[in-house]
Amino acid sequence: xxxxxxxxxxxxxxxxxxxxxxxxxxxxPVAEIAKRAGLTExxxxxxxxxxREVLFGDGTTLPTLLAxxxxxxxxxxxxxxxxxxxxxxxxxxxxxxxAGALRRQVIIDANAELRERELTKLATITLAMxxxxxxxxxxxxxxxxxxxxxxxxxxxxxxxxxSATGSPDLPQMIRESFRELKSVTAGE
Amino acid sequence: xxxxxxxxxxxxxxxxxxxxxxxxxxxxPVAEIAKRAGLTExxxxxxxxxxREVLFGDGTTLPTLLAxxxxxxxxxxxxxxxxxxxxxxxxxxxxxxxAGALRRQVIIDANAELRERELTKLATITLAMxxxxxxxxxxxxxxxxxxxxxxxxxxxxxxxxxSATGSPDLPQMIRESFRELKSVTAGE
Numbered sequence: 001x002x003x004x005x006x007x008x009x010x011x012x013x014x015x016x017x018x019x020x021x022x023x024x025x026x027x028x029p030v031a032e033i034a035k036r037a038g039l040t041e042x043x044x045x046x047x048x049x050x051x052r053e054v055l056f057g058d059g060t061t062l063p064t065l066l067a068x069x070x071x072x073x074x075x076x077x078x079x080x081x082x083x084x085x086x087x088x089x090x091x092x093x094x095x096x097x098x099a100g101a102l103r104r105q106v107i108i109d110a111n112a113e114l115r116e117r118e119l120t121k122l123a124t125i126t127l128a129m130x131x132x133x134x135x136x137x138x139x140x141x142x143x144x145x146x147x148x149x150x151x152x153x154x155x156x157x158x159x160x161x162x163s164a165t166g167s168p169d170l171p172q173m174i175r176e177s178f179r180e181l182k183s184v185t186a187g188e
Numbered sequence: 189x190x191x192x193x194x195x196x197x198x199x200x201x202x203x204x205x206x207x208x209x210x211x212x213x214x215x216x217p218v219a220e221i222a223k224r225a226g227l228t229e230x231x232x233x234x235x236x237x238x239x240r241e242v243l244f245g246d247g248t249t250l251p252t253l254l255a256x257x258x259x260x261x262x263x264x265x266x267x268x269x270x271x272x273x274x275x276x277x278x279x280x281x282x283x284x285x286x287a288g289a290l291r292r293q294v295i296i297d298a299n300a301e302l303r304e305r306e307l308t309k310l311a312t313i314t315l316a317m318x319x320x321x322x323x324x325x326x327x328x329x330x331x332x333x334x335x336x337x338x339x340x341x342x343x344x345x346x347x348x349x350x351s352a353t354g355s356p357d358l359p360q361m362i363r364e365s366f367r368e369l370k371s372v373t374a375g376e
Binding site: 142178188 | 266267307308311329332334336337343348365366370371372
C-alpha cells in the first residue's frame with residue numbers, strides 16, 4: 001500500500017459491498033468499484049484477484065487459520081472441543097464486523113452462483129479441519145464427523161448472529177449451538 | 189415412453205454415465221448420449237431437462253421424498269430420529285444401485301461445477317427436512333440442527349458405502365454413523 005492510497009483494501013471492500021447491494025454482483029464491473037473507492041482498477045487487482053475475492057477471501061487464509069487452531073489444541077481436548085475452540089477463536093476475530101457480515105450475506109443470498117461458492121468455501125473449511133484433526137491422530141470417521149458438526153454449528157450460529165438485534169456475542173452463540181447440537185443428536 | 193423405446197430413461201442414463209466417465213461431463217454432447225443409447229435427442233429431452241439432471245434428478249423428487257418421510261413420522265419420535273428414519277428409508281431405496289452411485293461420484297468429483305451442484309442439492313435436502321420438522325412443530329434451531337446433522341451423517345455414510353468392498357449395507361451404515369455422530373458431539 002503506497003502512502004497515496006491509505007487503506008486502499010478497506011476502501012475497495014466498502015465500495016464493492018455498496019455496489020453489489022445497489023446494483024447486484026453481476027452488474028458491478030471492477031472499474032466501478034475502483035472509481036467509487038477513488039482508486040484505479042490496477043490498484044483493485046493488487047489487492048483482490050477478482051470481484052468474488054472481496055466476498056470470500058483468498059480461499060486459503062480462513063481454512064489455514066482454523067486448521068492451525070485445531071492443530072495447536074492440546075491432545076487431551078476431545079476432537080469436537082478442538083473444533084469448537086477454533087470456531088470460537090474465529091468468532092472473536094470477526095465479532096466487531098457484524099454490519100459488514102450482514103451486508104455480505106444479503107449479497108450472497110441474492111445470487112445463486114455466490115451461494116454455491118459459499119457452500120464450496122464451507123466444504124473447504126471442513127476438509128481443512130478434518131485434516132488437522134487427523135494430523136493430531138484422530139481417526140476417521142471421527143475427524144470428518146467432528147469437522148462437519150462444527151460447520152453445522154457455524155452455519156446456525158452465524159445466521160443467528162447476523163440477524164439478531166442488539167449486540168449479540170458470536171463466540172457465545174457458537175458455544176450455545178454446540179450444546180444444542182449435542183442435545184439434538186442425543187435425541188433430546 | 190412408446191413401445192419402440194423400452195426403458196429409454198435407463199438406457200439414456202447408462203449411456204450418459206459411460207460417456208461422462210470416458211470423455212468428461214463437459215465434453216459430452218446430448219447428441220452423443222442419445223446416439224449411444226440408440227435414441228434421438230428429442231427422446232433425451234423428454235426424459236431429462238439437461239445433462240446435469242441425469243446426475244442430480246429433477247431437484248424436487250428426493251427433497252420431497254425425505255420431507256414426506258419426516259412428516260409421516262409419529263410425533264413421539266425425536267427430531268433426530270425422524271431424520272434418521274427418513275435417510276434410512278432412502279438408503280433402502282438406493283441400496284441395490286451402488287455401482288451406478290460409485291460411477292456417478294467419480295464423475296462429480298472430477299468436475300468443480302458438478303461438485304458445487306452436489307453441495308447445493310444437499311443444501312436443498314437440508315432445507316426440506318428442516319421445513320418438515322417445523323411442520324411437525326419442532327422449534328428452531330432444533331429443526332435446522334437435526335436436518336443438518338442428518339446431512340453430515342448422510343455424507344459420511346454414503347462415502348463409506350460407495351467405497352466399501354463386499355456388499356455394504358447403506359441403511360446400517362447410516363444408523364452406525366448417527367451413533368458415531370452422537371459420540372463425537374458428546375465429546376467422547
